Amino acid sequence: MQIDTSRFGPIEIQPDDILLFPQGVFAFADHPHWLLLADDRQEWLAWLQSVRSAEIALPLVSPRLFVPDYRVALTRSQLAPLQLAALDQAFVLCVLNRHGDQLTLNLRAPVIINLDRRLGRQVVTNDEQPVQHLLSATAVPLRKSA
Secondary structure (H helix, E strand, O other), X not given: OEEEEOOOEEEEOOHHHOEEOOOOEOOEOOOOEEEEEEOOOOOOOEEEEEOOOOOOEEEEEOHHHXXXXXXXXXXXXXXXXXXXXXXXXXXXXXXXXXEOOEEEEOOOOOEEEEOOOOEEEEOOOOOOOOOOEEEXXXXXXXXXXX
């Protein structure tokens, strides 16, 4: 099957490529179906692309790339919908935001994905993580162009 995306153009996907977010993600509760797409230009960057809306794609990164000691504090009820057999099945990503010339990570509301079950969920942590963790310009591993 083929879907249209505003960033990547039309892409061919298989039904097994689709992740189910039963509650959607914040601000997009009515979008339960998503794809996790790699960025060809920045290997550390991924995109959570809505299957329903071509123009909706959220940039995601591994928080440990920028905050090596990052830990997620969640309750069992927050994890239960992901049907994790073990905690190491949880793939944790954070939304990357741009505010003018600055980039920030939302460490308080990570996206947790069980790739084996194709289930995802964005949660609010139970700890004191910053909502906007400012990234310095030197911390972002941008690919150099010729």
